[in-house]
Amino acid sequence: MQRVVILGGGVGGTLVANLLVRKLRRQIDRHEATVTIIDDTGEHVYQPGFMYIAMGGERAENLSRPERSLLDTRVILEVARVSRIDEAEGRVELEDGSHVGYDQLVIATGSRIVPEEIEHFDTEAHHFYSPVAALKLREALDAFTGGKVVIGIAGMPYKCPPAPLEVAFLIESELRERGLREKSEMHYCSPIGRAFTIESVSEMATPILEDRGIQLHTFFNVESIDPARKVVESLEGEEMPYDLLILVPPHRGAKVVIDSGLAPASGWLPTDHHTLQVGGRPNVYALGDATDLPLSKAGSTAHFEAPIVAERIAAAVQGREPEGKHASYTGKVMCFFEVGDGKGTLLQFDYNNPPKPPTPNRFWHLGKIVFNKTYWHTVPRGRV
Amino acid sequence: MQTVTTPITRTVDARGSYCPGPLMELIRSIREGQVGDVIAVQSSDAGSKLDIPKWVEKAGHRLVALETREGYDEIIVEKLR
Numbered sequence: 001m002q003r004v005v006i007l008g009g010g011v012g013g014t015l016v017a018n019l020l021v022r023k024l025r026r027q028i029d030r031h032e033a034t035v036t037i038i039d040d041t042g043e044h045v046y047q048p049g050f051m052y053i054a055m056g057g058e059r060a061e062n063l064s065r066p067e068r069s070l071l072d073t074r075v076i077l078e079v080a081r082v083s084r085i086d087e088a089e090g091r092v093e094l095e096d097g098s099h100v101g102y103d104q105l106v107i108a109t110g111s112r113i114v115p116e117e118i119e120h121f122d123t124e125a126h127h128f129y130s131p132v133a134a135l136k137l138r139e140a141l142d143a144f145t146g147g148k149v150v151i152g153i154a155g156m157p158y159k160c161p162p163a164p165l166e167v168a169f170l171i172e173s174e175l176r177e178r179g180l181r182e183k184s185e186m187h188y189c190s191p192i193g194r195a196f197t198i199e200s201v202s203e204m205a206t207p208i209l210e211d212r213g214i215q216l217h218t219f220f221n222v223e224s225i226d227p228a229r230k231v232v233e234s235l236e237g238e239e240m241p242y243d244l245l246i247l248v249p250p251h252r253g254a255k256v257v258i259d260s261g262l263a264p265a266s267g268w269l270p271t272d273h274h275t276l277q278v279g280g281r282p283n284v285y286a287l288g289d290a291t292d293l294p295l296s297k298a299g300s301t302a303h304f305e306a307p308i309v310a311e312r313i314a315a316a317v318q319g320r321e322p323e324g325k326h327a328s329y330t331g332k333v334m335c336f337f338e339v340g341d342g343k344g345t346l347l348q349f350d351y352n353n354p355p356k357p358p359t360p361n362r363f364w365h366l367g368k369i370v371f372n373k374t375y376w377h378t379v380p381r382g383r384v
Numbered sequence: 385m386q387t388v389t390t391p392i393t394r395t396v397d398a399r400g401s402y403c404p405g406p407l408m409e410l411i412r413s414i415r416e417g418q419v420g421d422v423i424a425v426q427s428s429d430a431g432s433k434l435d436i437p438k439w440v441e442k443a444g445h446r447l448v449a450l451e452t453r454e455g456y457d458e459i460i461v462e463k464l465r
Contacts, residue, residue: 192435219442294401
């Protein structure tokens with residue numbers, strides 16, 4: 001019996017499970033293999049939609065569905081919290097004291113936000129990395145009557161790298177529509193020496209920032225927030241006064257992988273760029289936000305990694321070499337990028353080929369909207 | 385840049401990491417370190433030898449040396465504040 005255990009029912013975990021049971025149909029029917037997902041909540045959440053709670057009238061209830069409803073009937077779902085991965089015993093321990101043995105382990109535990117690492121973040125800064133926070137940001141925007149809007153990044157890496165730029169463009173667009181733009185200043189604070197990590201995307205975004213009058217401040221690594229003076233301070237020694245502060249919170253990998261000794265304090269699992277195996281272990285894989293790969297932390301990354309994990313595990317179970325186009329990961333990622341005014345563009349890249357974003361247009365904005373609406377029927381089920 | 389004689393407090397091996405990984409590793413070391421610490425960052429990303437000195441200048445630290453070795457650059461920075 002080969003037991004495949006997947007930790008996490010997000011994009012990566014769900015897709016790996018659904019792809020695997022198709023590849024292992026014969027072994028599962030003969031009771032020679034099982035595929036089990038262990039998920040904390042049993043709810044699958046479409047996180048890219050959070051931004052639209054703040055910016056586009058989206059509702060939290062539309063962004064969550066029962067994980068079971070997305071899974072092939074052959075996948076076993078256990079709703080439980082994992083307290084430890086015990087590599088020596090080849091099992092994961094659950095918080096209720098029970099354990100689940102594995103022969104192949106997939107870690108798709110994502111990332112978590114840790115705003116508490118910056119004092120006063122919770123009371124002073126808005127963000128859009130949870131439905132509650134995104135709704136609070138929406139309310140703050142509704143109440144905003146003009147002033148200094150500061151958008152920044154309080155730690156790298158973080159989920160969905162284009163999101164803070166998108167939010168800057170969308171807010172600028174909204175303030176113009178509401179007749180508040182003249183009464184407002186907009187500042188975008190980037191931790192690195194340009195607007196975006198990938199140079200070609202930076203080259204596309206910087207003229208749009210200039211065109212929209214959004215001031216770009218580079219090498220601004222958020223260090224502290226002074227609520228009395230309404231100022232955000234950088235490690236580099238700069239101060240930025242704000243009336244409305246929007247910061248991407250710091251992110252970390254799952255606590256369980258740190259506590260189990262698989263990842264350093266950051267929580268990002270040391271993952272092979274091509275096989276997606278963790279730290280040279282032949283039977284432990286990671287995908288999605290959980291890895292330390294130099295790629296976007298985004299559902300899209302997990303989406304394109306999942307077929308490789310599924311193929312490699314299926315090959316191991318079936319005693320063959322991984323084969324076909326999914327034998328090895330090329331770093332493929334594809335995601336939409338909103339620039340406001342109903343326009344968007346597309347970022348498509350891999351390890352060796354940086355993106356060449358097309359001139360923003362309405363088509364790619366609509367593409368993102370359609371993708372968000374049809375997600376439930378496509379990505380987790382392996383249909384695209 | 386002269387050959388370094390300053391004792392190095394900590395070496396950060398960021399080889400194989402892509403921009404902005406090496407810069408972020410340096411920033412983490414600067415945050416964790418003490419004033420006077422000398423940090424050597426090893427990076428195989430060609431962008432680091434441009435980005436890191438710019439950041440060091442803006443952040444008010446001292447670029448001690450920038451040396452090109454086989455397949456990577458070593459950028460040595462002293463934490464001044």
